[in-house]
Amino acid sequence: MQFNTELIHSSYDHNEHNRALMPPIYQNSMFAMHEIGEPIPFKYSRLANPTRKTLEDTIAALEQGTHGFAFASGIAGIDVIFRTILRPNDTIVAVSDIYGGSYDLLTQVYAPWSVNVIFADLTQPEKLDEILANHQVKLLWLETPSNPLLRLVDIETLAAKAKAHGAWVGIDNTFATPYLQNPLALGCDIVFHSATKYLGGHSDVLIGVAAVKDENLAKSLNDMLIMAGAIASPMDCWLVLRGIKTLAVRMERHCQNARELALRLQNHPAVEKVFYPALPEHEHHELAKRQMRDFGGVVSIYLKNNSIQAANTVIKNLKMVCMASSLGGVESLVNHSYTQSHSGMSPEVKNSLGIREGLLRFSVGIEHIDDIYADINHALNQTL
Numbered sequence: 001m002q003f004n005t006e007l008i009h010s011s012y013d014h015n016e017h018n019r020a021l022m023p024p025i026y027q028n029s030m031f032a033m034h035e036i037g038e039p040i041p042f043k044y045s046r047l048a049n050p051t052r053k054t055l056e057d058t059i060a061a062l063e064q065g066t067h068g069f070a071f072a073s074g075i076a077g078i079d080v081i082f083r084t085i086l087r088p089n090d091t092i093v094a095v096s097d098i099y100g101g102s103y104d105l106l107t108q109v110y111a112p113w114s115v116n117v118i119f120a121d122l123t124q125p126e127k128l129d130e131i132l133a134n135h136q137v138k139l140l141w142l143e144t145p146s147n148p149l150l151r152l153v154d155i156e157t158l159a160a161k162a163k164a165h166g167a168w169v170g171i172d173n174t175f176a177t178p179y180l181q182n183p184l185a186l187g188c189d190i191v192f193h194s195a196t197k198y199l200g201g202h203s204d205v206l207i208g209v210a211a212v213k214d215e216n217l218a219k220s221l222n223d224m225l226i227m228a229g230a231i232a233s234p235m236d237c238w239l240v241l242r243g244i245k246t247l248a249v250r251m252e253r254h255c256q257n258a259r260e261l262a263l264r265l266q267n268h269p270a271v272e273k274v275f276y277p278a279l280p281e282h283e284h285h286e287l288a289k290r291q292m293r294d295f296g297g298v299v300s301i302y303l304k305n306n307s308i309q310a311a312n313t314v315i316k317n318l319k320m321v322c323m324a325s326s327l328g329g330v331e332s333l334v335n336h337s338y339t340q341s342h343s344g345m346s347p348e349v350k351n352s353l354g355i356r357e358g359l360l361r362f363s364v365g366i367e368h369i370d371d372i373y374a375d376i377n378h379a380l381n382q383t384l
């Protein structure tokens with residue numbers, strides 16, 4: 001099956017569910033047993049639930065894995081993954097421009113529990129060699145393209161280096177989705193998504209998913225998931241199952257609109273720089289062409305007037321594009337990373353990562369591009 005077909009037909013057999021063409025929502029906590037020790041597939045919904053299992057099987061299939069997992073939120077999923085692998089005194093290496101919530105989790109929860117957290121700019125893969133030579137790294141955690149500046153790292157090269165040193169390799173694939181890149185096929189052990197974003201696609205659910213292809217790792221993750229209880233609810237799983245059916249057409253339009261917006265913004269007098277991997281001048285354009293099938297739905301800009309006031313002027317003058325702390329839905333959104341997603345970082349760390357006061361990140365929706373641009377153009381003009 002082609003990927004677009006798989007999105008609609010994989011991992012669900014209506015014959016197993018009273019011929020219900022869409023996966024039913026098994027909104028129940030328990031399942032009836034007829035005798036002691038009866039080996040029924042579902043007993044208690046924290047352990048397993050048929051709607052969750054359909055989503056877990058679907059995400060495993062889409063990411064070319066063998067086992068899938070659905071978590072109560074994206075960050076709950078990242079926590080389950082970290083807790084499964086890391087113990088006190090272990091070392092994790094994470095890309096430096098990681099999602100703000102993952103940064104907070106590592107610096108405020110794992111570091112105080114004596115996990116050695118190393119953030120590294122891995123845009124030059126050789127940087128990892130030095131770290132691997134000096135530390136017994138347990139987990140390498142990647143995120144590409146990164147939030148909000150859309151930097152890319154070379155998944156295949158970094159995974160090979162880490163695995164040669166016996167480390168696990170996990171990746172946050174939220175921005176790319178399985179439509180654009182499949183990290184398990186590039187050597188990663190764990191692929192994770194905040195399905196709150198593109199997989200759900202309609203800004204109506206908070207949920208995380210992951211897929212792996214190592215049997216033992218799958219068992220450990222599942223044990224942690226059900227022992228910690230960070231499971232996704234049946235209703236939330238169903239919302240993502242529904243969203244996944246239209247992932248291909250949505251991503252196609254997100255990518256098309258984002259590319260067009262990036263091109264138009266490049267010529268705007270209020271804009272100093274546009275960040276979008278499709279642009280030939282993007283620092284990782286060649287890698288993006290090699291590693292991704294298209295360039296994604298997020299475009300970031302530096303305003304010429306690099307200040308919170310100017311960013312706020314744009315935000316206040318937008319009429320359709322809404323300021324919100326998320327991305328990946330059908331509607332266009334703007335995010336002020338400095339005060340929203342990355343507010344947990346000190347000004348020094350933000351500056352070192354290029355997260356400036358005058359940085360705006362757009363999650364480009366699937367509205368008509370002329371309407372998106374007209375709104376943003378008008379708001380940008382107010383800063384001139």
Ligand SMILES: Cc1ncc(COP(=O)(O)O)c(C=O)c1O
Binds near residue numbers: 076208326
């Ligand atoms: C790249 C990335 N990873 C993880 C998360 C966390 O996911 P959630 O908000 O679903 O917990 C987010 C949320 O913004 C994100 O953008």
